[in-house]
Structures are given as structure tokens and as C-alpha cells.
Amino acid sequence: MNNKKLRSVDLLRLLLGVIATLFFIFPVIWMVMTGFKTGNQAFSNSSSFIFEPTLDNFHKVFFESNFKSALFTSFQTVSISVVFTILLASGIAYPMARFPSKRMDKLASWIISLRIVPPIVTIIPLFLLLKNVKLTGSMWSLVLVYTFMNIPLAVWLLRGFFKEVPREIEEAAELDGLDNKRIFFRIVLPISAPGVVATALLSFVFAWNDFLFANILSGATTRTATVGLTEFVTPVGTAWTTIMAAGTIVVIPVWIAALFAQKYLVRGLTMGSVK
Amino acid sequence: MKTLQIESSVANGNSLNRAEGSSRARKNLHLQRYTSMMPGILLLLALSIFPSIYALVVSFQRWILTDPKGRKFIGFENYQDLLGNPAFWHSLRVTLTFVLLTVVIESILAYVLALIFFRPMPFHRIMRTLILVPMLTAPIVVGMLARFMFDSQFGIINTFSESLGLGRHDYLSGLNSAFLTIVIVDIWQWTPFLFLIFLAAMQSVPEELIEAVKLDGASRIHIITHIFIPLMKYPIIVGITLRLIDSFRVYDLIYATTRGGPINLTSTMSWSIYESGFKILNVGVASAYSAVFLVTVLLVSGVFLKKLSKEIDFTR
Numbered sequence: 300m301n302n303k304k305l306r307s308v309d310l311l312r313l314l315l316g317v318i319a320t321l322f323f324i325f326p327v328i329w330m331v332m333t334g335f336k337t338g339n340q341a342f343s344n345s346s347s348f349i350f351e352p353t354l355d356n357f358h359k360v361f362f363e364s365n366f367k368s369a370l371f372t373s374f375q376t377v378s379i380s381v382v383f384t385i386l387l388a389s390g391i392a393y394p395m396a397r398f399p400s401k402r403m404d405k406l407a408s409w410i411i412s413l414r415i416v417p418p419i420v421t422i423i424p425l426f427l428l429l430k431n432v433k434l435t436g437s438m439w440s441l442v443l444v445y446t447f448m449n450i451p452l453a454v455w456l457l458r459g460f461f462k463e464v465p466r467e468i469e470e471a472a473e474l475d476g477l478d479n480k481r482i483f484f485r486i487v488l489p490i491s492a493p494g495v496v497a498t499a500l501l502s503f504v505f506a507w508n509d510f511l512f513a514n515i516l517s518g519a520t521t522r523t524a525t526v527g528l529t530e531f532v533t534p535v536g537t538a539w540t541t542i543m544a545a546g547t548i549v550v551i552p553v554w555i556a557a558l559f560a561q562k563y564l565v566r567g568l569t570m571g572s573v574k
Numbered sequence: 575m576k577t578l579q580i581e582s583s584v585a586n587g588n589s590l591n592r593a594e595g596s597s598r599a600r601k602n603l604h605l606q607r608y609t610s611m612m613p614g615i616l617l618l619l620a621l622s623i624f625p626s627i628y629a630l631v632v633s634f635q636r637w638i639l640t641d642p643k644g645r646k647f648i649g650f651e652n653y654q655d656l657l658g659n660p661a662f663w664h665s666l667r668v669t670l671t672f673v674l675l676t677v678v679i680e681s682i683l684a685y686v687l688a689l690i691f692f693r694p695m696p697f698h699r700i701m702r703t704l705i706l707v708p709m710l711t712a713p714i715v716v717g718m719l720a721r722f723m724f725d726s727q728f729g730i731i732n733t734f735s736e737s738l739g740l741g742r743h744d745y746l747s748g749l750n751s752a753f754l755t756i757v758i759v760d761i762w763q764w765t766p767f768l769f770l771i772f773l774a775a776m777q778s779v780p781e782e783l784i785e786a787v788k789l790d791g792a793s794r795i796h797i798i799t800h801i802f803i804p805l806m807k808y809p810i811i812v813g814i815t816l817r818l819i820d821s822f823r824v825y826d827l828i829y830a831t832t833r834g835g836p837i838n839l840t841s842t843m844s845w846s847i848y849e850s851g852f853k854i855l856n857v858g859v860a861s862a863y864s865a866v867f868l869v870t871v872l873l874v875s876g877v878f879l880k881k882l883s884k885e886i887d888f889t890r
Contacts, residue, residue, distance in 0.1 A: 309695060312690050312693075312695055313695050313696060315690050316690050316691060316695060316697075316698075316701050317697075317701070319687055319690065319701075319705060320701040320704050320705055322762075323704065323705045323707065323708050323762065323765075323766060324704045324705070324707055326708070326719055326720075326723060326762070327707050327708065327711060327719075329719075329723065329730060330715075330719050330722075333722070341728070342727075342728045387613050387614035387617060388614060389610075390610035390611055390612075390613060390614050391610075391611045391614040391615060393610065394607055394608050394610060394611055395611075397607075398607060406615075408883070410618065413618065413622055414819070415819055415871065415872065415875065415879070416622075416868060416871075417819075417822055417823045417844060417867065417868070417871060418823060418825075419823070419825060419844045419847050419848060419864065419867070420629075420847075420864040420865075420867060420868050421621075421622075421625060423629060423632075423847070423851045423857060423860050423861055423864055424625035424626070424628040424629035424632065424861070425621065425625050426851075426852075427628070427632070427857060428624075428625060428628060443617075443621070444621075446617065447617060447618065447621040447622075450614055450617070450618060451618075454614070479606075479607065480610075504710070507712070508712040508713065508714075510712070510713065510714040510825075510826040510829070511825050511826065514829070515852060525712055525714045525715075525826075528714060528715065528718060529714065529718070529829070529830065539722050542718055542722070543719070543722065546715040546718055546719060549712055549715055550710070550711050550712060550715055553710050553711070553712065554707070554710055557706070557710045561703075564706075564770065565770055565771060565774040568767065568770065568771070568816070569771055569809070569812050569813065569816065570816075572808075572809075572812045573771055573774060573775060573808070573809040573812055573813075
């Protein structure tokens with residue numbers, strides 16, 4: 300009796316789980332499917348699930364628009380900013396992990412408090428200042444802003460990873476006569492490599508997904524992929540199938556990055572506070 | 575370099591007695607430890623403190639980018655204009671309603687989902703991974719996708735609602751539906767975020783504890799209220815605080831779908847600041863608005879942040 304009741308609970312859970320999964324994944328599947336449809340297939344019968352796929356939209360995205368260069372700009376800008384983020388953030392995080400003190404804790408809370416400020420609040424003065432030094436429209440203004448945006452997250456994550464390196468190893472290296480710099484690069488960094496890579500991947504995701512900063516700071520020649528996506532909407536009309544194809548392309552690098560960083564996803568999204 | 579290691583080994587509580595060397599040299603070494611922090615901290619300072627002060631100054635100026643007369647100090651006029659404008663209070667209400675609705679519904683849904691997925695079942699892993707996909711999709715892409723799916727003519731949502739006998743609607747431009755549609759899209763995208771955190775937290779509750787309480791005859795509800803919720807307090811607060819902070823930011827979604835409309839029914843504070851700063855180009859008012867917005871965010875999330883700072887364990 301009890302056993303049977305338990306099983307029906309499990310069945311209900313499975314049913315609810317499947318429904319939830321469909322709810323969350325269906326729109327994304329719809330986007331990918333639409334990317335492979337012709338305009339007629341997409342609009343004549345809006346609920347067609349079976350159709351003959353076409354690569355026309357992807358062809359358009361890559362060869363008949365500026366989207367390819369927008370993708371390139373995104374890759375370039377975001378990658379450079381990730382390198383800076385990791386360098387600057389480990390510079391902060393390593394002493395924090397190694398020489399903890401009250402003052403360090405205060406610094407850490409100040410750094411995380413920067414995460415509270417909404418980007419729209421930051422962007423107005425930043426835009427005016429960058430305009431003064433003629434950096435708006437340059438790729439470097441975005442590199443700067445993304446690095447700034449990701450350092451708090453990276454510091455908190457890296458601090459956690461560096462703390463997990465056993466103290467004894469560092470102390471042994473010290474006795475062997477290695478200075479702090481060498482201890483960091485030769486011992487701490489290799490040991491915490493998976494964590495550092497995960498931090499880099501998450502920083503990549505956040506910068507890659509940004510739209511607000513890119514929309515305001517990027518110029519005609521430095522459109523990022525997220526901005527380029529919105530440019531398929533023209534006064535003449537909206538090429539929905541092309542947009543869905545482009546959207547799919549924008550999203551794929553993030554999915555791949557997340558797949559690699561899956562183990563650290565919870566930690567990364569909560570700035571290391573939940574493991 | 576040699577003395578540097580000595581200094582740190584002393585600090586590490588190493589019992590070797592080497593506290594030699596002049597205090598000045600020691601101070602230098604002490605500083606050397608922290609030199610690697612300088613570039614990063616300087617960047618953070620340069621891009622936070624400096625712009626904040628600048629924005630504060632601008633908020634007391636009449637400054638419209640297209641106005642050739644340039645800038646002029648006008649005291650609190652921008653703030654007076656803002657607070658005297660009904661549109662501001664409307665935006666405040668829209669924003670607070672949006673934040674409250676999304677965060678509350680997302681928390682509840684995520685908690686229920688986490689309970690469903692807490693114990694293994696067939697296809698457990700693959701389903702869990704698929705649920706995370708919305709959260710990993712760029713918000714601007716989600717916005718475009720929403721606009722496509724909710725379209726009044728060829729959107730698939732209308733196909734669904736028609737076949738369910740609910741008729742066709744212009745969801746994103748209807749006076750009654752636009753705001754709720756945005757809320758639903760936000761819930762779709764961000765429930766997975768809280769789900770992931772809650773699930774991880776639930777799974778860290780020791781199995782033996784649950785078994786022990788079960789043997790004592792505790793009911794399911796009892797286990798949830800007396801074991802899960804107290805033990806998950808910290809992750810729950812972290813998750814909700816982060817969602818709260820992020821929910822205030824909503825911009826991409828509105829840019830892609832309603833642009834604050836119809837009329838101004840989805841005009842959140844983020845969106846209004848964007849419009850006054852980058853469309854009307856009145857950076858004076860936009861700066862004053864930003865200051866008020868920041869205070870609002872701090873006030874609302876402050877309750878949680880306080881709790882968080884009490885619970886945060888720096889030794890982790």
C-alpha cells in the first residue's frame with residue numbers, strides 16, 4: 300500500500316518534471332527551428348513542426364549582412380576583456396586569499412557592493428566621460444567597461460578557489476625560497492586552474508550577453524553581436540527567420556561555455572557564496 | 575626577496591624565529607604583498623567613484639546635449655522636476671510591481687521545481703540541464719524571441735491560445751496584457767536561476783538528517799518547513815538578493831519588445847533613464863534620475879543585504 304502510494308508520487312513528479320522541462324525548453328527549440336525555415340514556412344502555418352529545413356537564413360546572416368563582423372567584434376572585445384579581468388582580479392584575489400584580515404574583508408565587501416549598482420546608472424556618467432576622451436565608438440571603451448563589470452564576480456570566485464589551495468603546499472614552497480609571485484604562478488595557479496577557467500568562462504558569458512553597454516558605447520564599426528541582432532529589425536520589415544538564425548548563433552558560444560563550466564555554475568552565479 | 579618570505583612566514587604563525595630586519599624594510603615588504611592588487615583596485619576606483627561624483631555634479635546642472643547653451647548649475651531643479659513629474663511616480667510603481675511580481679513568483683516556482691527534482695528520477699540530469707537553457711540565453715535574444723512568439727499575426731502563442739478557445743490577442747501592445755507578458759517572459763528566463771541555486775542548496779542538506787526525521791514520523795510538509803527552509807536560509811537569501819538586484823535592471827527585454835509602451839505602461843525606471851539620457855539627451859535630469867534610482871534599489875535590496883552581511887562567512 301505504502302509502496303504503491305510512493306510510486307504514484309514519483310509518477311506525478313516525473314510528469315511535472317517533463318511539463319516544466321517542455322515549458323522552459325520549447326521557446327528555444329522554436330527559435331532554432333524557425334532559424335531553419337523559409338519565410339513562407341514560418342508565417343503561413345505558424346505551428347508547423349515538420350518542414351524541410353533550409354540554410355538560407357544562416358547564409359544571409361553570414362554573407363548578406365554585417366553580422367559576421369559583429370560576431371568578430373564581440374569575440375575580440377569579450378576575449379580581451381576576459382584576459383584583463385582574470386589578470387587584474389587574480390592580482391586582487393590572491394593576496395586576499397593568502398593574507399586575510401579585517402581590512403581585506405572590508406575591501407571584499409566594497410568590491411561586491413559594486414555589483415548592486417544598476418548598469419544604467421553607471422553608463423550615463425561613463426558615456427559622458429568616455430565621449431570627452433573620444434573613446435565612445437572604440438572597441439576599447441567596451442573592453443574597459445566589461446573588465447570593470449566582471450572584476451567583482453571574478454575576485455569573489457578566484458578568492459574562493461585560491462583559498463582551497465592547501466596552505467601547506469604554499470608554505471613548503473616558501474621554505475624552498477620561492478617568492479610570492481613564483482608561488483602564485485608556479486603553484487597556486489596550476490592547482491586552481493579549473494576554477495580559473497570556470498571564472499574566465501563565466502566572465503565571457505556575462506560580457507558576451509551584454510546589450511546595454513554595447514548599444515550605447517559601440518559605434519557603427521564596432522557593433523557587437525547582441526546589437527547586430529537588433530539591426531535586422533528595419534523600418535521596412537523584420538526578417539524574423541533571419542533573426543532567429545542569428546539569435547541561435549549568438550547563444551551557441553554561451554551554451555558551450557556553460558557546458559564546460561557546469562560544475563561551477565552555482566558557485567559562479569552566486570559569486571561563490573553557494574557551493 | 576629573501577626577507578619577504580620571512581615576513582610572510584611570521585605572519586603565517588610559523589614558529590621559526592626570524593623577526594629581524596628594520597621596521598622600515600618590513601613595512602616595505604608588507605606593502606609589496608599588496609602591489610598586485612593595485613591595478614585592479616585603481617580600475618575599480620576609476621570607474622566607480624569618479625563617475626559617481628561626476629554624475630552627482632551633472633545632476634545639479636541643466637545640461638541637454640543638443641542645447642548649444644551648454645551647462646549651468648541650477649541647484650535642485652532637476653530633482654524637483656523629477657519628483658514633481660507624475661511619470662516618475664508611474665515608473666516607480668511599474669518598477670516595484672515588476673520586481674515584486676517576478677521575484678516572488680520566480681522564488682515560489684523555483685522552490686517547487688527544486689522539490690520535484692530533489693530526488694532522482696528517469697531523465698533527471700538531462701531535464702535539469704534543459705531547464706537551465708533560458709537563463710543562459712542572452713536577454714536581448716530572449717526579448718526578440720518573445721516578440722516573435724507573442725506576435726499578433728503569426729506568433730505561435732496566438733496559435734495556442736486560439737486552439738484553446740481563448741482567441742487571438744495582441745499581447746505585447748495590449749493595454750491589459752503588455753506588462754503581464756513582460757513579467758511572464760522574465761519568469762520564464764529567470765526561474766531556472768533560482769531553481770539551480772535552491773536545488774544545489776537542497777542537495778547539500780545531509781541525507782541522514784532527513785532520514786532521521788522521517789523515522790521520527792515527520793510529515794513531508796514538516797520536513798520542508800523545519801529542515802529545508804532553515805538549512806537553506808543562506809542560499810535562499812543570496813539567490814533572492816541577486817534576483818532582486820537584477821530584476822531592477824530590466825532593459826534588454828523592454829528594448830526588444832515594448833519600448834516602454836503601450837503609452838508608458840511598461841516604462842520601468844531603467845527604461846525611463848535610458849530615454850531621458852539617450853533619446854531626449856537631457857543628461858542633467860537623467861543623472862538626477864539615476865541617483866534616485868540607485869537609492870530605490872538600495873532601499874529595497876537593503877533589507878536583504880543587511881541579512882546577508884550578517885550571515886556572510888568571510889572564512890569560507
